Amino acid sequence: MRLGHISLSHFNSTSFRKIDQIIVLLLLNSRKPSGRYCTSLDTIRAYTILVDMYTRKRAVGHLDADCFYVSAERVRDPFLKGKPVGVLGNQGACVIAKSYEMKAAGVKTGEPIWDAVQKCPDGIYVKRDFRWYETLSRSMLEVMRRLSGHVEYYSIDEFFFVAEPGPGQSFQDLAVAMRQTILEELDLPVTVGIARSRTLAKLISDSAKPFGAKAVLEKEHEEHLLARLPVTEISGVAKRRAKRLLPWGIASCLDLAKADRGLVRKLLTATGEALWWELNGEPTGEIHSARPRHKALSRGGSLGESTADPHRLYAWLVRNLERLIEELRYHRVMPGKLTLWVGYRDGIPGEGQTRLAVPTDRFDLLLEALRPCLRRAWRPKHPANRMHLIAEDLTDRDTAQGGLFSPHDPRAEALADVKQRINERIGRFAVRSGATLPLKSIYDDGANGYDICDVRGKICF
Amino acid sequence: MKSLCNREGMTTAFAMVGGVAPARSPKPILQNLKFVVDSSGSTLMATDLELGIRYQVSGVRVDEPGAAILPTARVQQLLRLSTEADLAIESDSEKVEIRGIRGKWHFAAEDPELFPEVPVFSSKNYYVLTSADLRKLIRRTSFATDTESTRYALGGVLVEFREDSVVMVGTDGRRLARMTVPARVHGEFEKPEGLSPVIPVKALKLLERNLSDDDTPVHLSIVDGNSALVRTERAVIYSRLVEGRFPRYQDVFPNHHEARVGIKAGELLRAVQQSMIVTSDESRGVEFGFAAGELTLTSKSTLGDSRLAVPIDYDDKPLSISFDPRYLVEALVVLDESVQVSIDLVNSRTAALFHTEDRYDYIVMPLTRDS
Numbered sequence: 001m002r003l004g005h006i007s008l009s010h011f012n013s014t015s016f017r018k019i020d021q022i023i024v025l026l027l028l029n030s031r032k033p034s035g036r037y038c039t040s041l042d043t044i045r046a047y048t049i050l051v052d053m054y055t056r057k058r059a060v061g062h063l064d065a066d067c068f069y070v071s072a073e074r075v076r077d078p079f080l081k082g083k084p085v086g087v088l089g090n091q092g093a094c095v096i097a098k099s100y101e102m103k104a105a106g107v108k109t110g111e112p113i114w115d116a117v118q119k120c121p122d123g124i125y126v127k128r129d130f131r132w133y134e135t136l137s138r139s140m141l142e143v144m145r146r147l148s149g150h151v152e153y154y155s156i157d158e159f160f161f162v163a164e165p166g167p168g169q170s171f172q173d174l175a176v177a178m179r180q181t182i183l184e185e186l187d188l189p190v191t192v193g194i195a196r197s198r199t200l201a202k203l204i205s206d207s208a209k210p211f212g213a214k215a216v217l218e219k220e221h222e223e224h225l226l227a228r229l230p231v232t233e234i235s236g237v238a239k240r241r242a243k244r245l246l247p248w249g250i251a252s253c254l255d256l257a258k259a260d261r262g263l264v265r266k267l268l269t270a271t272g273e274a275l276w277w278e279l280n281g282e283p284t285g286e287i288h289s290a291r292p293r294h295k296a297l298s299r300g301g302s303l304g305e306s307t308a309d310p311h312r313l314y315a316w317l318v319r320n321l322e323r324l325i326e327e328l329r330y331h332r333v334m335p336g337k338l339t340l341w342v343g344y345r346d347g348i349p350g351e352g353q354t355r356l357a358v359p360t361d362r363f364d365l366l367l368e369a370l371r372p373c374l375r376r377a378w379r380p381k382h383p384a385n386r387m388h389l390i391a392e393d394l395t396d397r398d399t400a401q402g403g404l405f406s407p408h409d410p411r412a413e414a415l416a417d418v419k420q421r422i423n424e425r426i427g428r429f430a431v432r433s434g435a436t437l438p439l440k441s442i443y444d445d446g447a448n449g450y451d452i453c454d455v456r457g458k459i460c461f
Numbered sequence: 462m463k464s465l466c467n468r469e470g471m472t473t474a475f476a477m478v479g480g481v482a483p484a485r486s487p488k489p490i491l492q493n494l495k496f497v498v499d500s501s502g503s504t505l506m507a508t509d510l511e512l513g514i515r516y517q518v519s520g521v522r523v524d525e526p527g528a529a530i531l532p533t534a535r536v537q538q539l540l541r542l543s544t545e546a547d548l549a550i551e552s553d554s555e556k557v558e559i560r561g562i563r564g565k566w567h568f569a570a571e572d573p574e575l576f577p578e579v580p581v582f583s584s585k586n587y588y589v590l591t592s593a594d595l596r597k598l599i600r601r602t603s604f605a606t607d608t609e610s611t612r613y614a615l616g617g618v619l620v621e622f623r624e625d626s627v628v629m630v631g632t633d634g635r636r637l638a639r640m641t642v643p644a645r646v647h648g649e650f651e652k653p654e655g656l657s658p659v660i661p662v663k664a665l666k667l668l669e670r671n672l673s674d675d676d677t678p679v680h681l682s683i684v685d686g687n688s689a690l691v692r693t694e695r696a697v698i699y700s701r702l703v704e705g706r707f708p709r710y711q712d713v714f715p716n717h718h719e720a721r722v723g724i725k726a727g728e729l730l731r732a733v734q735q736s737m738i739v740t741s742d743e744s745r746g747v748e749f750g751f752a753a754g755e756l757t758l759t760s761k762s763t764l765g766d767s768r769l770a771v772p773i774d775y776d777d778k779p780l781s782i783s784f785d786p787r788y789l790v791e792a793l794v795v796l797d798e799s800v801q802v803s804i805d806l807v808n809s810r811t812a813a814l815f816h817t818e819d820r821y822d823y824i825v826m827p828l829t830r831d832s
Contacts, residue, residue, distance in 0.1 A: 293743055355609040357634035358826075372611055399746045401785055402826035403634050404713040404812060405613070 059171060059194050059217060060283060061163035062201035063144065063178060066189040066210040068157035069097035072133045073126050075187045084123040086116055091304040091445070092127055100210060127447050134455045139186050147178055150287045155460040156452060160201070160287050163194045163215075171215035179213040195222070198285060199278035202235060203253065219281070226254035226279065236275055241268055253279060291457050293394075294331060299323040299453065300388035304442070306345050308383045311438055313342070317374055318367065318435040319442070320389040325361055326428075328391060329420060330456070334359035334400050336393030338366065340373040343386030352376035358403030359395045362412055363419075363433070462527025463551045464498045467520025471548065472540045474505045474518040475533075477671060477696065481507035481514050482533045488577075494533050495576040496550065499526040506579045507533070512664050513579035513699040516671075528573035529557050539566060580699045582692040584682035586648035588627055592677040592693065594642035598629040599669045600795045601640045601821055603662050607633030614705030617659040620681075620689075624650050627681070630710050636788045637710055641820040647680070658683045659707050664700030671696045713824060715814055718805035720777035722751060726817075727798025730790065732758055732771045737786045739765045746783040746828045751775055751806065760786075782809045783828040792823045 065071060069087040074080045084105055089096035095116045098107050105120035113125065137156045144151045148161040165174040175192040182190045193205025194215035200222060207225065208214040216222055231237045231245060231253055242251075244267050250256050256264065257279035265273040274284040299320045307313060317340065328334060336359045342350045352373025360366065370389075395401065422431045428449055442448050453461065475494070482492055486509065495506040496518075503521035507514055529552035536559070540548075545561035552558070557568045599618070608616040610633070621628040627644040630637065671693045672679065680692040683702075691698045736747045736758040744762035756771045792815065796802070805814040815823040 354611055355607070357607075357610065357612055369611070394743075396744070399744075399783060399828045401635050402810065402812075402829050404632065404637055404710075404824065404826055405634050405708045408810075 059163045059196055059215070060198050060201045060287070061148070061161045061175070061178070061192060061194045062198070062205045063140075063159045063161065063182075063190055063192050064202075064205050064209070065140065065157035066191060067097060067099050068137075068188075069128065069133060070099040071188050072136045073129075075136060076132065080124060080126075084120050086113075086120070086123050086125045088113060088125055088127050090302045091442075091448075092125075093302075093304065095125075096128060129447065130450045130452055130455065134450075136186060136188065137455065140182060140188065140190075143182055143185055144178075147181065150289050152287045152289065153291070153458045155458050156455050158460070160198055162287055171217060172213070175213035175215050179211070196281035197278040197283040198287075199234060199275060200281065203229060203233060206233065222281065223254055223257075226257055227252055229253040231256050234275060234279075236271065237268075241272070244268070288459060291459055294333070295394070296390055296392045297324065297327050297331065297333070297335075297394065298388055298390040299327065300341075301386065301451065301453075303385050303387060306383035306385035308381055309438070310378065310380075313378065313384055313387075314374065315436050315438040316387050317370060317389070318433045319439060320387060321363065321366055321370065322429070322432055322436075324389050324391055325363055325366065325416075326420075326423070328361045328394075329397075331394075332397040333394040334361045334397050335366075335391035336395060337391070338369060338373065339388075339390040339392070340370055340377050341386075341388040341390070342374075342377040342379075342384050343388075344379055345383045345385050348379070348382075350377035350379050355393075358406050359393070359400045360406070361397065362409075362416055364412055365406070462496075462498060462529050463523075463525035463549070464503065465522040465524065465547055465549050466503075466518065468540060468543060468545055468548050470518055470520035474516050475537045475540055478505045478507045478514050478516045479533050479537055481509060481512055481667060483509045490530065490571060490575050491577070492533060493530045493571065493576070494536075495528060495573055495579075496531050497528045497573075498523045506576070508577055508579050508699075510577060511701045512661070512667065513577075514667065514671075515579050515581065515697045517695045519695075525551075527552065528576075530571040530573055530576060531557065532568055535568070580684075580688075580690060580697075582680065582682070582690050582697045584648075584680075584684060584690060586646070586651055587680045587682035587692075588622060588644045589647050589678050589680055590627055590642055590644040591675070592672045592679050593674045594644075595679050595681070595691075596669055596672040596674060598627065598640050598642055599665045599672075602629045602631035602638045603665045603669075604791050604795065605631040605633055605636055605638040605823075606662050608662060610634065613708050614659050614703045615707070617661040617703040618665060619707045619710070620658050620660060620683075622683075630707075632708070632710060634708075635785075636792070636823065636825040637713060638792065639710070639822045644681075655686060657707065658686070658689060659703040659705075660689050660700055661703050664689070664698065668693075668698050671698065713812060714822070715805060715807055715812055715824075718807055718814070720751060720775070720780050720806045722756070722773055722775045722777075722804045722806070724756070724771070724773055724802055724804070725798065726793050726796040726800045726802050728771065729802060730793035730798070732756070732769055733786045733789045733793065736760045736767055736769055737790070739767045740786060745785050745787070747786045748781060748783045750779070750781045751777070752779045780806055780808070782806060782813060784813070784825055785828060788825050792825075796821070 070085045073085060073087065084102035085099040086095040086102050086107060087097040093113060095107055095109060095111050095113065098109060102120050102123050107116045107120050133156060141151065141153055144159050144161060150162040152160040154160050163171060163174055165171055171194045175194050179190055179192050182188055189211045191205045191209045191212040193201045193208060195201040195204050196217060204214050204216050204225065207229065216225060229252060231251065232239065232242050234253060248263065250259050256276065261273060261276055264276045277284050303316055335356065337355050340352045354369045354373050356369055419431050429443055478494055482494060486492055491509055497504045498521060503518045503523065505516045505518050529550060539559060543561060549560040552570055554570060556570050559566045602618050606615055606617060610616060615633055619630040624646065625643060626641050628639060628641045630639045668691055677694050682690045684690055687702055689700050689702060733747065739762055740747065740760050741762040741764055747758055747760045750757040753776055754772060756773045758769045760767050796817065800817050803816050809827060810829060812824045812826050
């Protein structure tokens with residue numbers, strides 16, 4: 001392809017984004033009204049735009065809050081700064097986040113509180129408060145949106161963004177400035193990584209923790225970094241995949257980047273090939289400024305104290321169903337399929353699945369469909385400790401399939417609306433099913449009123 | 462047992478019967494087929510205890526009556542790979558031998574007595590209908606069923622017997638297909654008691670494969686209220702009925718209509734298929750706008766949008782209704798392209814009724830629009 005006398009082969013065409021390519025093609029194919037192709041002046045203008053587009057400074061950034069839950073607690077209680085702090089999860093049983101000071105004492109994430117206290121007796125243990133963490137998380141998102149035109153709310157403490165330095169600013173300057181802005185405005189320490197792709201940006205920020213700010217855009221520097229990191233550092237490559245790669249001599253991230261693309265695809269399928277492109281600096285995924293539509297919605301988690309009591313298990317099912325309905329109604333979707341998964345202390349799970357006659361978000365109909373699922377998932381006399389309720393085949397509430405044998409029931413629908421409105425106005429679970437009475441202690445504890453999955457809009461759990 | 466079988470006849474029989482034998486079963490003998498030869502002919506049988514078939518094999522010379530158990534997959538493979546015109550099948554208490562001119566194969570023998578009995582057609586009272594009509598009944602109703610339903614017995618097709626006809630109804634709770642064909646009673650007409658029988662889809666698919674598109678008579682009977690028996694030209698098929706309650710389907714037929722439109726099945730099918738091109742899992746709906754002389758189909762999703770106009774003979778008030786196009790396509794593909802379909806409409810929230818002159822009714826619930 002030639003533009004005037006300038007050969008476009010000087011440029012790496014894969015570096016252009018689609019829109020850039022479209023503009024270039026429009027310029028190439030534009031004709032003067034006379035029917036002649038562009039004059040040399042037009043060609044020069046096109047070339048200038050082209051060069052400007054190609055040399056524009058743009059990369060992918062990843063910002064990750066350092067020990068976010070602990071940092072959030074320190075924002076509202078500065079006394080905690082510099083001290084070993086652990087944040088406790090569901091019903092205070094496990095450490096779900098820890099400060100670097102507590103990490104130094106040997107406490108691990110997920111460790112039971114009684115073990116953590118042994119290892120770190122001077123530690124300060126606080127109960128989780130997801131409402132507060134969300135408040136700070138959204139504040140971070142606001143700051144990020146001010147600093148970048150495209151921000152992806154990846155998780156409660158992680159963001160991907162399009163990094164575009166201002167005039168006279170380098171990528172490194174931008175990373176440092178972002179870290180500093182978040183610290184000054186929100187008192188939260190974060191680490192920023194900037195690179196040519198999402199995977200590289202995340203690897204860079206992970207390796208720069210804590211309170212790091214690093215931009216790596218030169219191939220040599222990338223390779224130096226990748227050579228030091230095992231493949232399991234890549235988000236999406238866990239032990240099983242790493243084991244598959246090892247016989248081919250692929251152990252480090254650099255090994256993977258240098259490996260034959262066809263081999264990587266064979267070993268790790270198309271998702272593995274996407275990682276290969278990303279490691280080689282070619283972005284494969286876009287930055288999602290808004291969360292793509294959910295394929296599935298789920299509610300559940302730990303039951304805290306394990307139980308073999310069928311009434312208590314049923315109460316958990318009803319609680320999770322009410323939470324799920326809240327989410328379904330928020331997203332204005334209705335499920336076509338439900339799965340109930342129950343985890344037991346002996347590690348053998350139970351599962352029940354049902355396909356609904358017609359999609360619905362009505363409590364009475366969903367519970368009726370789930371009762372046989374619970375019977376299938378229930379293992380009598382075995383203490384259950386986890387439960388997940390998953391809604392799939394989601395269809396828009398506004399254009400849902402009607403049913404021949406599920407007549408329109410205005411009374412039941414009005415009841416559901418009233419329940420939703422009261423809970424929205426007075427507070428979550430203000431009106432709830434009487435079947436949840438065996439879980440009084442769960443409802444009495446305000447910390448159980450809001451969970452990480454209730455933080456909406458993020459891409460990842 | 463000693464017989465000489467025409468390989469082609471045996472291959473056809475295996476293709477008809479083999480699918481019934483389960484690939485794995487707690488009763489391993491069910492994974493095989495039973496081959497019986499006697500003076501009255503030769504029969505190949507298979508059953509999974511829910512469904513069973515006896516198939517008359519053509520081209521068999523009986524040298525010594527008896528029975529043999531044949532391993533399904535291996536013999537099927539042998540029949541496919543062999544180039545011989547005839548194969549001898551012989552068995553004794555120790556082995557089964559299959560022998561051609563150029564080769565022979567031995568399989569360990571199993572006791573044929575241990576193979577569960579596949580019922581014979583011994584009913585005195587039964588319905589007689591043509592093979593083509595029964596095939597039509599199955600094709601036009603079985604696609605609308607739902608084998609995953611837990612609420613109702615929707616995993617099969619409901620059969621209603623009348624004095625001069627047989628009706629089949631299939632539904633998944635969102636759409637319903639009903640077909641009526643003429644039939645005559647052989648013996649005495651017995652007014653059915655209790656629930657109408659529901660025949661599983663799997664049995665109907667097997668039956669469909671055994672039916673030809675001609676006037677050959679087929680016999681259909683319900684035995685003891687829990688199983689169905691069908692006798693075709695070459696086969697007897699047995700099936701247990703689906704347990705559970707079939708919903709009161711008669712109630713869902715609209716008792717009036719506000720608008721009626723007529724269109725050729727093929728024309729409507731092509732229009733719906735074209736409108737489906739831009740639908741997605743998230744946005745399935747196609748909106749049907751009926752107006753004077755024109756049907757407009759519009760669809761929109763993240764993939765794009767489409768608008769298609771089809772001339773129709775329509776002079777009722779304008780009406781707009783959304784459907785999941787898959788439900789229409791599945792119903793229209795089982796009709797001949799030239800068949801005239803009448804569509805009765807009430808409003809955008811009420812089921813639409815599609816019907817043809819040959820007594821086929823299809824009801825579809827529209828997509829609701831709550832926004």
